[in-house]
Amino acid sequence: MARVTLQSIADRVGVSRMTVSNAFSRPDQLSDALRTRILAVAAELGYLGPDPSARSLATGTTGTIGVLWASALRLALADEVSARFLGAVADELGTSGLALTLVPASTDGPVVPARDVALDGAIAFSCDPELPALDWLQRRELPVVYVDMDAPAGDVAITIDDRGGARAAAAHIVERGHRRVALLTPGFGPEPGVVDGPLPDAAARHRVISERLAGWREALSAAGVEPWVVNQPDESPAQAIVPLLTRPDRPTAVLCLTDVLAQNVLAAASDAGLSVPGDLAVVGFDDHPLALRTRPTLTTVRQDVDAKGRAAARALLELVAGRADPERPRPRSRRMSVHLVVRESTAATA
Secondary structure: OOOOOOOHHHHHHHHOOOHHHHHHHOHOOOOHHHHHHHHHHHHHHHHOOHHHHHHHHHHOOOOEEEEEEEOOOHHHOOHHHHHHHHHHHHOOOOOOOOOEEEEEEOOOOOHHHHHHHOOOOOEEEEEOOOHHHHHHHHHHOEEEEEEEOOOOOOOEEEEEEEEEEHHHHHHHHHHOOOOEEEEEEOOOOOOOOOOOOOOOOOOOOOOHHHHHHHHHHHHHHHHOOOOEEEEOOOOOOOOOOOHHOOOOOOEEEEEEEOOHHHHHHHHHHOOOOOOOOOOOOOEEOOOOOHHHOOOOOOOEOOOOHHHHHHHHHHHHHHHHHHHHHHOOOOOOOEEEEEEOOOOOOOOOOO
């Protein structure tokens, strides 16, 4: 069977080759009736459309946006909050006909995704600013939007009020009468347990960790409360908090970096024979869907993950469009509001 080309379709319809090309790549140049006729003939002849590689060379675009994810992609896909963020980004890109590619942060193989995958732009999600994969994206001079992290000067960041949300959570605990408070967070190294001193440099560059710690400490310090800071290396069962829960002077409240960590604290408290909120108040952050599935339901700080994903995608689309139109206004950075949601896991001390 002879290969079907744009000229084959043009000959059948009785139009120019350029008109057929416009039917696929510039539909606004044709009437709806003519484009429908051309596409019908193309389908009849078995023509799928212009070759993506050839179209990319012709237009200088790929039709693909990347999301750089610093942690393992299987974790991003398994977590409901991360999945909602990615879904919101994909929905927003879909209206512009763009595809979403998850870009692993690996840089030690023959193929370096951040260097080698064809992209029109990228969203960097909660990465260390010194991540080598991020450096590759920047060296490619791609449009990049930074989410849950600080952006280089002049670039666009979409963040939430992590510090204000954490401050509100800590103030809530203080208002409930708690004075023995633990802060449960990763970032202080591989070993779980109580830590002293400042965040290590790598963790201090992680905006979410550093801002939430700062917010907690601001509210607690104002109330004269010196908390335990507890390092939890990952969001597995919260073994780091267990030794504290069995002490005579154990904390009466735990503020957690995420709702996933808070859920694990609820399990650890149950194993230690402590009731929540009677013996121990627990507060999370994010308003993960599991916050309503825990028993008791979880007091947490709510962020609008869907709105954050849409805002990041819209900003990136504007940056990409600005490459073709330098007069187009650049999008601005945004810091999105959060608010405390009080549920069953906090109550006044006796």
